[in-house]
Amino acid sequence: MGKFVRQLLPFGSLTLIIxxxxxxxxxxxxxxxxxxxxxxxxxxxxxxxIGMTSIIxxxxxxxxxxxxxxxxxxxxxYAMVAIGGSNPQxxxxxxxxxxxxxxxxxxxxVNGVLITKLKLQPFIVTLGTMSAFRGISYVWxxxxxxxxxxxxxxxxxxxxxxxxxxxxxAVIVAIACFLLKYSRLxxxxxxxxxxxxxxxxxxxxxxxxxxxxYTFTGLLVGIAAMIATSRTVSAQPTAGIAxxxxxxxxxxxxxASLAGGRGTITGTIIGTLLISVLRNGCTLLGISxxxxxxxxxxxxxxxxxxxxxxxTKTRELQx
Amino acid sequence: xxxxVQNNRSDTGTALRxxxxxxxxxPVQALSDVSFTVQAGTVHALVGENGAGKSTLMKxxxxxxxxxxxxxxxxxxxxxxxxxxxxxxxGVSMIYQDLDLAEHLTVAExxxxxxxxxxxxxxxxxxxxxxxxxxxxxxxxxxxxxxAAVVSELSTGDxxxxxxxxxxxxxxxIIVMDEPTSSLAEAEVEGLFEIVRRLQKSGISxxxxxxxxxxxxxxxxxxxxxxxxxxxxxxxxxxxxIAQIIRYMVGRELTEFFPDRDVxxxxxxxxxxxxxxxxxxxxxxxxxxxxxxxxMAGLVGAGRTEVARAIFGVDKKASGSIVLDNKELSISxxxxxxxxxxxxxxxxxxxxxxxxxxACSWNVTIASLGLLGxxxxxxxxxxxxxxxxxxxxxxxxxxxxxxxxxSLSGGNQQKLLIARWLLAKSNFMIFDEPTRGIDVGxxxxxxxxxxxxxEEGKAILFISSELGExxxxxxxxxxxxxxRLVGNLKTSETTQEEVMHLAAVEAN
Numbered sequence: 001m002g003k004f005v006r007q008l009l010p011f012g013s014l015t016l017i018i019x020x021x022x023x024x025x026x027x028x029x030x031x032x033x034x035x036x037x038x039x040x041x042x043x044x045x046x047x048x049x050i051g052m053t054s055i056i057x058x059x060x061x062x063x064x065x066x067x068x069x070x071x072x073x074x075x076x077x078y079a080m081v082a083i084g085g086s087n088p089q090x091x092x093x094x095x096x097x098x099x100x101x102x103x104x105x106x107x108x109x110v111n112g113v114l115i116t117k118l119k120l121q122p123f124i125v126t127l128g129t130m131s132a133f134r135g136i137s138y139v140w141x142x143x144x145x146x147x148x149x150x151x152x153x154x155x156x157x158x159x160x161x162x163x164x165x166x167x168x169x170a171v172i173v174a175i176a177c178f179l180l181k182y183s184r185l186x187x188x189x190x191x192x193x194x195x196x197x198x199x200x201x202x203x204x205x206x207x208x209x210x211x212x213x214y215t216f217t218g219l220l221v222g223i224a225a226m227i228a229t230s231r232t233v234s235a236q237p238t239a240g241i242a243x244x245x246x247x248x249x250x251x252x253x254x255x256a257s258l259a260g261g262r263g264t265i266t267g268t269i270i271g272t273l274l275i276s277v278l279r280n281g282c283t284l285l286g287i288s289x290x291x292x293x294x295x296x297x298x299x300x301x302x303x304x305x306x307x308x309x310x311x312t313k314t315r316e317l318q319x
Numbered sequence: 320x321x322x323x324v325q326n327n328r329s330d331t332g333t334a335l336r337x338x339x340x341x342x343x344x345x346p347v348q349a350l351s352d353v354s355f356t357v358q359a360g361t362v363h364a365l366v367g368e369n370g371a372g373k374s375t376l377m378k379x380x381x382x383x384x385x386x387x388x389x390x391x392x393x394x395x396x397x398x399x400x401x402x403x404x405x406x407x408x409x410g411v412s413m414i415y416q417d418l419d420l421a422e423h424l425t426v427a428e429x430x431x432x433x434x435x436x437x438x439x440x441x442x443x444x445x446x447x448x449x450x451x452x453x454x455x456x457x458x459x460x461x462x463x464x465x466x467a468a469v470v471s472e473l474s475t476g477d478x479x480x481x482x483x484x485x486x487x488x489x490x491x492x493i494i495v496m497d498e499p500t501s502s503l504a505e506a507e508v509e510g511l512f513e514i515v516r517r518l519q520k521s522g523i524s525x526x527x528x529x530x531x532x533x534x535x536x537x538x539x540x541x542x543x544x545x546x547x548x549x550x551x552x553x554x555x556x557x558x559x560x561i562a563q564i565i566r567y568m569v570g571r572e573l574t575e576f577f578p579d580r581d582v583x584x585x586x587x588x589x590x591x592x593x594x595x596x597x598x599x600x601x602x603x604x605x606x607x608x609x610x611x612x613x614x615m616a617g618l619v620g621a622g623r624t625e626v627a628r629a630i631f632g633v634d635k636k637a638s639g640s641i642v643l644d645n646k647e648l649s650i651s652x653x654x655x656x657x658x659x660x661x662x663x664x665x666x667x668x669x670x671x672x673x674x675x676x677x678a679c680s681w682n683v684t685i686a687s688l689g690l691l692g693x694x695x696x697x698x699x700x701x702x703x704x705x706x707x708x709x710x711x712x713x714x715x716x717x718x719x720x721x722x723x724x725x726s727l728s729g730g731n732q733q734k735l736l737i738a739r740w741l742l743a744k745s746n747f748m749i750f751d752e753p754t755r756g757i758d759v760g761x762x763x764x765x766x767x768x769x770x771x772x773x774e775e776g777k778a779i780l781f782i783s784s785e786l787g788e789x790x791x792x793x794x795x796x797x798x799x800x801x802x803r804l805v806g807n808l809k810t811s812e813t814t815q816e817e818v819m820h821l822a823a824v825e826a827n
Contacts, residue, residue: 181699202685
């Protein structure tokens with residue numbers, strides 16, 4: 001029973017916040033347009049948070065996602081500009097998008113290989129690559145952004161009334177849920193996070209699975225980077241600074257444990273939405289972004305504290 | 320803290336009286352109306368199967384849990400504990416199975432952890448006083464230990480001494496020892512007994528929890544037997560024998576502790592040739608026939624676990640080969656070993672065995688997902704069915720296969736790990752201390768399982784520190800000493816003394 005309550009907590013808080021905001025601002029908050037807006041804005045964070053969830057379940061962490069996103073966007077947009085000139089179109093977009101995603105994959109792969117082959121802590125490795133990827137993003141075009149004024153499809157396109165970016169998130173959520181729940185890779189991810197030594201002794205190829213997990217996250221960051229590029233029709237070397245903290249916050253609010261072995265995609269999505277809705281609500285209520293930071297900080301601590309409390313209570317019942 | 324050591328005790332009379340203790344956790348009645356009395360200066364054994372309520376009772380004594388009902392008197396003074404510090408203050412010290420020492424600190428630092436003497440300046444620690452007091456305590460009780468040694472470099476036996484000194488430094492008059500010998504080799508056990516007797520002589524009461532009943536007969540004055548949260552018997556040890564104690568514990572007669580063995584060993588299935596590894600084992604050669612249970616004896620640190628690790632691909636082999644069913648194996652990881660038919664039940668089920676937070680079914684199937692037809696995609700319904708079947712086969716007590724493993728008792732966790740290797744259909748099975756820390760009933764089940772596996776023609780290597788079980792279940796016994804194989808004896812033609820001698824005494 002305790003477990004059930006715990007899993008409902010993030011969802012319950014999200015519902016509560018939505019209800020309160022709906023009551024306070026029915027005409028601006030409770031509109032389809034605003035909801036789509038919130039969803040669209042959450043898409044970049046949501047996609048990256050899904051990758052981060054798998055990493056955190058494996059008892060790892062990836063601090064480099066923000067820098068990785070900047071680098072993927074820069075390389076992708078560079079390719080577009082290199083092929084299509086100052087206002088690239090069609091084919092250049094396809095090539096650039098693919099290239100941007102590939103850069104994400106490579107970055108994730110590099111993280112995975114460094115962590116497993118050099119036997120370094122994920123925190124250390126990704127702290128290093130966070131700096132390195134950011135550096136490359138600046139060096140790539142002397143700190144200047146690339147503008148791709150017509151690259152709007154991923155960010156603003158709408159199919160059947162639903163933003164493309166939201167559809168992409170939905171597809172990724174479905175795939176990630178399936179992988180974590182039903183694939184052997186997903187199972188091993190939980191096992192490695194719960195007890196790496198035990199997983200190894202049970203025949204799990206720990207290194208290979210970790211490389212998969214970090215590379216998968218790189219892939220998702222690459223996709224998110226291209227959506228972000230499209231939303232601002234430009235690639236900024238400063239994109240995603242401190243993004244990793246927002247992402248980790250969303251994953252943790254969603255019930256994952258930084259100690260590993262625990263976490264769900266649905267929890268993470270709720271965590272991401274919770275932060276987005278809160279931001280949106282605060283903005284609609286005229287609360288400054290500075291105050292928002294304080295509110296979100298408290299929410300993170302509160303969420304984890306309540307989760308912990310529920311956990312000890314359950315354990316006492318079982319003892 | 321002054322340097323003189325005085326225990327707040329009276330040498331005679333009742334050290335501890337717990338009366339009418341009841342405690343429930345939700346719907347589970349862990350203890351009902353338990354009364355438990357310990358005389359000063361005695362060793363009082365507390366026995367019972369896993370889940371009988373020993374730990375709960377001791378945690379109430381140590382102030383970890385509050386009883387629902389009942390009273391506690393320490394040296395005839397009524398006490399109520401809201402937190403462990405209060406129990407410590409009146410002289411109750413717990414020494415848990417895992418000893419609770421900070422590995423990177425020295426013995427003296429551990430002894431005074433949380434209780435450091437203040438130096439000349441405020442907020443500084445008087446290291447010298449710490450070391451001196453520790454040395455003095457050690458000397459008073461004739462313990463041979465270096466106060467400045469770092470705990471991680473000590474043997475398990477010395478760690479125990481450190482934990483005991485820590486209790487003495489807090490002026491303990493009642494020391495609870497939870498399974499103190501479970502991680503000790505036979506030779507170290509005698510040393511521990513000697514220490515317990517010394518504590519006893521100086522008037523300290525020792526509450527001694529152990530699954531090894533022979534120890535209790537040799538060591539304790541009194542014994543209290545718990546079953547299902549109730550005291551079933553409490554008497555002087557001299558009036559009981561092991562068979563009677565077992566009868567009280569399980570409430571049924573264990574007519575034969577070890578199963579009858581009438582397996583005729585067949586052809587050689589496993590050949591280990593000149594195996595050496597970087598972790599100190601050298602030139603190990605032996606073979607195991609189909610249906611044969613081969614034991615491996617040796618003191619802690621003799622390299623028994625290292626042999627298992629080298630075979631299983633955990634440690635890198637420096638040289639040597641492993642042949643299974645006439646095929647030389649190429650193994651560089653546990654994954655390789657498992658796919659080629661080897662299983663290893665590791666000695667430390669918490670550290671290298673179980674993924675504690677995850678579901679029982681997940682833990683059962685993890686080593687054989689491919690073999691079970693779930694190479695890439697897992698079918699949860701099928702997985703649950705497989706887990707439920709193998710669970711029923713080994714009579715594992717779990718709420719459901721989806722329950723987390725940490726909700727199971729130690730014996731059931733161990734059976735779950737054995738189930739894992741049954742599913743992996745291994746032909747060469749290595750069991751490293753499979754009965755450590757599990758109750759008598761579960762032990763018996765493990766022995767029967769080993770026997771059944773042998774009957775199916777598997778080759779079994781059984782590593783154990785308990786000579787009794789080695790002699791009860793094996794066909795042959797290999798003896799390790801200092802990384803080398805020094806004996807290969809037919810069980811029926813040797814004695815415990817001979818094995819002990821080979822394991823403990825340097826040749827020539």
